[in-house]
Amino acid sequence: MTTPLRLGIAGLGTVGVGVVKIVQQHADLLEKRAGRPVVITAVSARSKDKDRGVDLSKYAWETDPVQLAQRDDVDVFVEVMGGHEGPAKDATAAAIEAGKDVVSANKALLAIHGQSLAEAAETAGRVIRFEAAVAGGIPVVKALTEGLAANEISRVIGVMNGSCNYILTRMESAGLSYEAVFDEANNLGYLEADPELDVGGIDAGHKLALLASIAFGTQVDFDAVELEGIGAVTIEDIHQAADMGYKIKLLGVAQMTGRGLEQRMSPCLVPDTSPLGQLEGGTNMVVLEGDAVSQVVLRGPGAGEGPTASAVMGDVMDIARGIRISTFGQPANTLRKARAARAAIPAPYYLRLQLLDKPGALAKVAHALGEAGISIDRMRQYGHLDTAAPVLIVTHKTTRAALEEALEAFHTTGVVSGDPVAIRIEEL
Numbered sequence: 001m002t003t004p005l006r007l008g009i010a011g012l013g014t015v016g017v018g019v020v021k022i023v024q025q026h027a028d029l030l031e032k033r034a035g036r037p038v039v040i041t042a043v044s045a046r047s048k049d050k051d052r053g054v055d056l057s058k059y060a061w062e063t064d065p066v067q068l069a070q071r072d073d074v075d076v077f078v079e080v081m082g083g084h085e086g087p088a089k090d091a092t093a094a095a096i097e098a099g100k101d102v103v104s105a106n107k108a109l110l111a112i113h114g115q116s117l118a119e120a121a122e123t124a125g126r127v128i129r130f131e132a133a134v135a136g137g138i139p140v141v142k143a144l145t146e147g148l149a150a151n152e153i154s155r156v157i158g159v160m161n162g163s164c165n166y167i168l169t170r171m172e173s174a175g176l177s178y179e180a181v182f183d184e185a186n187n188l189g190y191l192e193a194d195p196e197l198d199v200g201g202i203d204a205g206h207k208l209a210l211l212a213s214i215a216f217g218t219q220v221d222f223d224a225v226e227l228e229g230i231g232a233v234t235i236e237d238i239h240q241a242a243d244m245g246y247k248i249k250l251l252g253v254a255q256m257t258g259r260g261l262e263q264r265m266s267p268c269l270v271p272d273t274s275p276l277g278q279l280e281g282g283t284n285m286v287v288l289e290g291d292a293v294s295q296v297v298l299r300g301p302g303a304g305e306g307p308t309a310s311a312v313m314g315d316v317m318d319i320a321r322g323i324r325i326s327t328f329g330q331p332a333n334t335l336r337k338a339r340a341a342r343a344a345i346p347a348p349y350y351l352r353l354q355l356l357d358k359p360g361a362l363a364k365v366a367h368a369l370g371e372a373g374i375s376i377d378r379m380r381q382y383g384h385l386d387t388a389a390p391v392l393i394v395t396h397k398t399t400r401a402a403l404e405e406a407l408e409a410f411h412t413t414g415v416v417s418g419d420p421v422a423i424r425i426e427e428l
């Protein structure tokens, strides 16, 4: 019999239990495909007594994940605990030091400490794999590191937080406010324990930073991700963007520009007929663009027991088969530090403003845009609400700086009521 690959699983929440189920239910399939048995030898979690609906009696139990990581009968340390400091970080470092390979679902840990962990692993001749950290069950890390390895990647773009996509699509379908759907999603258990990780764009920002590192051969730099959450998205904008042929998505975009690496996670408009525009509910979608392949669209479940465990086990199977790929697709010591682009490349913008019902009001707004060098592509005015009329403007491509100049000038026209809304339109 060939040597089994022995897993130590740290964390028995949704994902850990999903991994245990796959190993137990698919033992034969895994062995046939890997050419060797894949077994669990030890597990650890906070509470031993909790009934998790799976039989753990044949596995050694460790209370401390660091002890688990150091066990002689563990070849691969599977980290599905979460948290970017404390036990997850300590145990991952301990596993590498003890000569184990690591499979992690921990986006925060890798987005913040990925470079140093990858360097340590590669110095020790070990691998860290993290398919489950990005977009749940979608094999996007594999697609970038393997399938598209011969492409120069120009852009990575996607919806990588299912909870936000659920909130935005539910607001539109039910005509509900952000606050109402947020509460609904929270009550349904769709949001992280700290919901700001989801709605603040942080969780998706971690994922984008990881993909950007692989795509552009750069050191992962989460701090350089320009982050804006969905808390300010209103039902009015969802409806009126729809009227102009767009959907609002929490969109991640990473691209290498002449001015440096651009990484943004923010609400953007996308054409409603595009694959991203048609993405409903908690599903994720990642679009990869490369010089040889053109465009690849990957769509699938971004969270949940089965999908995330599937991604963990994909990495485990690579290790079982002897496939050893650098954490970020090339040796960690060859990843360069990217200069962060200070400004996003020009794009069209959607503007919504309340225009007072006065002669020449529209002309003043058009003048302010013209003075800032911004050309109008399309415009629509709705019926007056008392003294003001909602006006929607879609601009031609412009810079954020020019847009800020125009928004500033709107205030001095005396015809714009309140604060105008400006949302970037991402071209696909």
Ligand code: HSE
Binding pocket: 160, 161, 162, 163, 164, 190, 191, 192, 198, 203, 302, 303
């Ligand atoms: N909370 C995430 C989401 C899943 O809603 O997509 C884990 O990253």
